[in-house]
Amino acid sequence: MPAVQLFATCLGDLAFPEAVTDAEALLRRAGYEVVFPRRQVCCGQPAFNSGHHAAARRVAKSFVRAFSRELPVVVPSGSCATMASHYLPELVGVEPFEVWELSAFLVHAGFRPLPRNAGRRIAYHDSCHMLRELHISREPRRLLGGSGAELVPFARADLCCGFGGTFSVRQPEVSLAMADDKLAGAGGATIVTSDPGCLMHLRGRSEKVGGPGVVHLATALERGVRG
Amino acid sequence: MSLVDDFVANAEAVGCHVHRGAAPELDGAGVSTALYGLADTGSVVLAAAPDEPRANSLLPDVHVTLLREDRILPGLDELFAALGNDLPSALAIVTGPSRSADIEQKLAVGVHGPREVHVVLLSAG
Amino acid sequence: MADLAQPAPRFREIASGKLGDARIQGALDEATDRLMTNRIAAWAGLPGVEELRQRAHEIRMEVIDDLDGHVARFTDALEDRGGHVYFARTADEASAYIADVCRKRGAKLAAKSKSMASEEIGLNAALEAVGVTPVETDLGEYILQLAGEHPVHIVAPAIEKTAGQVAELLSAVGGKWVPPELEALTNAARTQLRETFLEADVGITGANFGVSETGSVCLVTNEGNARLVSSLPPVHVAIMGMERLVPTTVDLAVLLKLLARSGTGQKITVYTTLLTGPRRPGETDGPEEQHVVILDNGRTKLLRGRYREMLACIRCGACLNVCPVYRKTGGAAYSDVYSGPMGAVLLPLLVGLEQAPSLPHASSLCGACTAACPVKIPLHELLLDLRRDLVAEHVAPWWERLGFTLWSLAWSRPLGYRLSTALARLGQPLAGLLGPGRVWSRGRKLPRFGRRYRDRR
Numbered sequence: 186m187p188a189v190q191l192f193a194t195c196l197g198d199l200a201f202p203e204a205v206t207d208a209e210a211l212l213r214r215a216g217y218e219v220v221f222p223r224r225q226v227c228c229g230q231p232a233f234n235s236g237h238h239a240a241a242r243r244v245a246k247s248f249v250r251a252f253s254r255e256l257p258v259v260v261p262s263g264s265c266a267t268m269a270s271h272y273l274p275e276l277v278g279v280e281p282f283e284v285w286e287l288s289a290f291l292v293h294a295g296f297r298p299l300p301r302n303a304g305r306r307i308a309y310h311d312s313c314h315m316l317r318e319l320h321i322s323r324e325p326r327r328l329l330g331g332s333g334a335e336l337v338p339f340a341r342a343d344l345c346c347g348f349g350g351t352f353s354v355r356q357p358e359v360s361l362a363m364a365d366d367k368l369a370g371a372g373g374a375t376i377v378t379s380d381p382g383c384l385m386h387l388r389g390r391s392e393k394v395g396g397p398g399v400v401h402l403a404t405a406l407e408r409g410v411r412g
Numbered sequence: 413m414s415l416v417d418d419f420v421a422n423a424e425a426v427g428c429h430v431h432r433g434a435a436p437e438l439d440g441a442g443v444s445t446a447l448y449g450l451a452d453t454g455s456v457v458l459a460a461a462p463d464e465p466r467a468n469s470l471l472p473d474v475h476v477t478l479l480r481e482d483r484i485l486p487g488l489d490e491l492f493a494a495l496g497n498d499l500p501s502a503l504a505i506v507t508g509p510s511r512s513a514d515i516e517q518k519l520a521v522g523v524h525g526p527r528e529v530h531v532v533l534l535s536a537g
Numbered sequence: 538m539a540d541l542a543q544p545a546p547r548f549r550e551i552a553s554g555k556l557g558d559a560r561i562q563g564a565l566d567e568a569t570d571r572l573m574t575n576r577i578a579a580w581a582g583l584p585g586v587e588e589l590r591q592r593a594h595e596i597r598m599e600v601i602d603d604l605d606g607h608v609a610r611f612t613d614a615l616e617d618r619g620g621h622v623y624f625a626r627t628a629d630e631a632s633a634y635i636a637d638v639c640r641k642r643g644a645k646l647a648a649k650s651k652s653m654a655s656e657e658i659g660l661n662a663a664l665e666a667v668g669v670t671p672v673e674t675d676l677g678e679y680i681l682q683l684a685g686e687h688p689v690h691i692v693a694p695a696i697e698k699t700a701g702q703v704a705e706l707l708s709a710v711g712g713k714w715v716p717p718e719l720e721a722l723t724n725a726a727r728t729q730l731r732e733t734f735l736e737a738d739v740g741i742t743g744a745n746f747g748v749s750e751t752g753s754v755c756l757v758t759n760e761g762n763a764r765l766v767s768s769l770p771p772v773h774v775a776i777m778g779m780e781r782l783v784p785t786t787v788d789l790a791v792l793l794k795l796l797a798r799s800g801t802g803q804k805i806t807v808y809t810t811l812l813t814g815p816r817r818p819g820e821t822d823g824p825e826e827q828h829v830v831i832l833d834n835g836r837t838k839l840l841r842g843r844y845r846e847m848l849a850c851i852r853c854g855a856c857l858n859v860c861p862v863y864r865k866t867g868g869a870a871y872s873d874v875y876s877g878p879m880g881a882v883l884l885p886l887l888v889g890l891e892q893a894p895s896l897p898h899a900s901s902l903c904g905a906c907t908a909a910c911p912v913k914i915p916l917h918e919l920l921l922d923l924r925r926d927l928v929a930e931h932v933a934p935w936w937e938r939l940g941f942t943l944w945s946l947a948w949s950r951p952l953g954y955r956l957s958t959a960l961a962r963l964g965q966p967l968a969g970l971l972g973p974g975r976v977w978s979r980g981r982k983l984p985r986f987g988r989r990y991r992d993r994r
Contacts, residue, residue: 193990195948199958202990209994221994226954232941234902236924236933240945247949313903341570345861349901354976356899358553361980362865363901389981426807453805462819466768470761488793488805492786497751499786501618501823502768503811510761511807512723514677514695515703517568520723523676524730525761525808 188218189290190252192260192269195227196381204381204401208261208287211407215296224251229276230268234350238276245273252282261287261403263315263380271318286315288325288379288402296328301409303333308371308397310387312380313345325379325402332406340370346378348386364390371397375410378402415451415484416533422454426508427521428529435476435532442472442526448491449484449531453507456531457491460502469506475526477506482536541657541872541884542892548899552866561697565864568696573858575802576909583798593795594913596788597849600749600780604840607749607782608831615752618814620827624779628834632663635741635774638828639669642772644738650756650763651675652743653691653852654776654832656874657887660741671741672733674762676726680706689868689876692800692854697867730762740766740824744777745851746792747829750785753813754829757796759806767812773824775812779831780848786811792851795911800853835887843922847882849912856906856916862899871896878906878916885923890932897923962986 189212197205209219229245232238248269252258260266266286274281285293307329315321326336347353347363354360368376368391376391378384379402388399400410420430429436435443444464448457456477460466469475485491488505495503510525521527555561580586600607612622625631639647647664649655649671661671661682673682677695681688683706688694695703704717707725715725742763746755754775756763767773783789789811797803816823839845857863857877868876872893875883881896890897897920906916927933947953961968968974968983977983 195954196984198990199986200984202988202993205990206993221991223991224951226948226951229945232945234921234924235937235941236897236921236926236928237938237941237945238925238928240941243945243949247951313901313905317904317908343859343905345901345903345905347861347901349903351973352898352901354973355895356549356552356862357976357980358549358556359862359865360901362556363861364981366865385984386981389977389984392982393980455805455809460816460820460823462817462821465820465822466764467822470765470768488790489787492790495786497786499751499753499811499813501812501814501817501820502764503813504764505805505809505811507805507807507809509807510759512676512760513801514675514680514693515698515719515722516564516700517571517693517696518719520676520719523723523727523760523762524674524734524765 186216186218188220188256189259190220190222190256192225192252192258192265193221194260194262194265194381196385197261200385201381201401204403205261207401207407208403211287211291211296211403212259215291215294217294220256222251222253226251228265228268228273230265231350233268233272233276242276245277248273249277249279254282257283257285257290259285259287259290261379261401263312263319263321264382267314267318286319286321286379288328289321292324292327298328298332298406300333301407302329302405305334305410306337306374307334307377307405307410308337308339308374310339310346310367310376310378310383311342312378312383315379328402328406329377332409337372337374339367340372341366346383346387348382350382353386360386361390368396373397375400377405377410415486416481418451419449419454419484422452423531424454426454428454428508428531431530431532433534435478436530438474438476438530440472441474441476442468443476443478444468446477446479446483448494449479450487450491450505451484452487455505455507458504458506459500461500466502469504470525473522473526474528474530476530476532478532478534480534480536541874541888543872543884543896545895548870548895551870555867555870556865560699561867562865564697565867568693569858569864572693572801572854576799576855576858579798579802579804583794589791589794590911590913593791593911594849596783596791597912598846600782600784601840601845601848604779604782607784608779611747611749611752611782614750615814615829618752620752620814620829622829622831624831624833626833628658631658631776631830631832631834632660634830635660635776636663636667636669638772638774639664639739640667642738644669644772646733646737647671647739647741648733648737648766648770649673650742650758650766651678651694652741652776653874654743654778655741656688658832658834660776672730674730674733674766676760679726679730683707683710687869687873690854690857691852691875734765734769737766737770739772739774740770741774741776742767744775744781744829745796746789747777747782748786748789749782751813753811755789756808756810756812757793757806758808761808764808764810767810768823771824772826772828773815774828774830776830776832779833779836796851796853799855799911839886844886844919846914847886847919849914850879850883851912853911855909855911859905859909861903861905862901871899878920882916882919882923890923890927890930894927894932897927958986958989
């Protein structure tokens, strides 16, 4: 049986463990054994995006120590997949790993989603890294469509949700205004995103102001969004 | 579509009045002779010269420019190839009447330059 | 020099004010959305646009790699035509030269067309100080000048003003009531400024491009004011950032095909003018004297380093129009001159990071700017590099560096990660009271740290 290594990401491990569990379940359904290298911690992105390269390098090295090069690494996070594949190799001075964002891997593996979202309206939010650095925007929509969902386009799908890592606390007022625009642009549908950062920010805001549900892609596919 | 047809379509699209043969009777209009026309944008190219003062195409409300059909070039590339490095003191590529969208992003015509631009096409020779 | 420096809290303070104004939010949304949509349509209608962008990038980098050579060629070519060229190393040198040109002519009135470089050097204040009255003739800039304000967008400077506000400003000038209707406002401005064009002693413009082979200055406008300003007064002064040069007119065509399309969505602006020296013998109008002030003001510093690509900027505004942050905050939060992504990169480079420390972080790093730039400047990557410099140059506060260092020491090993996150989990009730947790929870629910994924497997 083919196998993959799962990179839970720090946010996934700490704040969205159910989404990571759902990602693991999806990979098993797709016919893969899922290995979880226990020495993994974080890709170093929070420090890297704030310009703290030495700190980022220290943490990124834990990624290099944890993961083997024998099996692909699958990540339920567009931003961490970008960090690990595009920036980490040069930062640490190593050869690139074979890193896949979850939805891209599932489509590549020919995964057929279960009809968990029949009759549900979903607005899919492209995280900026996935959209502009990984160029993965069709795959999540294909999977969600395959799960029976009616996909509702955002009013301005190109706009960032306003998380941006430390931006969310350096410029909180602007960050919140961007979140509010995103929530309002969902047309009342449940928001699904592939990135734990966007998820934490949009759900955090939505719960505070009574907006739409915000769900990770893995959860939407494995368990379905609530009506 | 010939170059002339392209020119006419694009010039009209940006708000020029295009006439063939006879110049319209317009009081107080400034009249100039164009050096070239550009088909892909409907532009006229005016070069300052002793008999072509800049003010003719700038100050009046209405500007009439005479353009020979055989002076119509496809676009900027051909224009600069034709001009080479021997440039006049002022070369104006004019595309339609003056405009601005600075007030509430709404289009206003005739802000400082002419409000009305007429291009009179003359056949070659 | 204009106030380009910006203490750390300024961005957040000004941004917060704009966020609370629903009318400004509407104006910013509508304007940026329209300009962005127009650019996208214009690019879609341009065959070979990607190759053109690449070629434009190469042309810009070719000049940046031999800027001294191009400045010298431009100077020779223009002086051959009877123009004067002055190389200004600093803002003050540029202003002083222009003030001197005015003084020598006994000038009292200067008609100005839009020039970001002139804003950058604070020219208007320098002219007023020597008894010359500068009048902005670009409609948006004129409105702002009447209001005593600064441009907030490099292409649509008065983006936040209403017709009502414009009517008040124009009415005050003439002493005659102007109704807040577009045609009436336009006519009033046209009439008010016509006198300026006819009576000005000196005309001052910027320069969108300079052509080094011919010594020409290229001006790109829609209103006609740059043509008027550079044709009617007896003296014309053009201020040009040194990086605006292109080698030949053939190269100029490449940039022109992209500039209007990227800035407003037009194929070409109404007036694209190429000026080469003062009037020639026999001509009855045009300036008797033409001066081109080539401005350095910190640009030379950038020529060899990691940030040289920023000099390729053609000031089209495309990055402002796609920026999710700019459309919420407007331009004033960034500075009185340059704003949006290009401002966030350029300003710290011109004035030094310690003078504009919050700008590289005034971005969520979404990358939309890079995708929109016609000359392919990797804007978001340059912002990331500036953030790195903030740390390397010790401009970032010591406690931020300490925080990340401690975090990285804990998180470089699984055990440290477990211990620190177990502590965090214990301290959760306090998270909303301190530090980033406190900032976060002012508008958002904090995420709950339960049992980690790795402990559930």
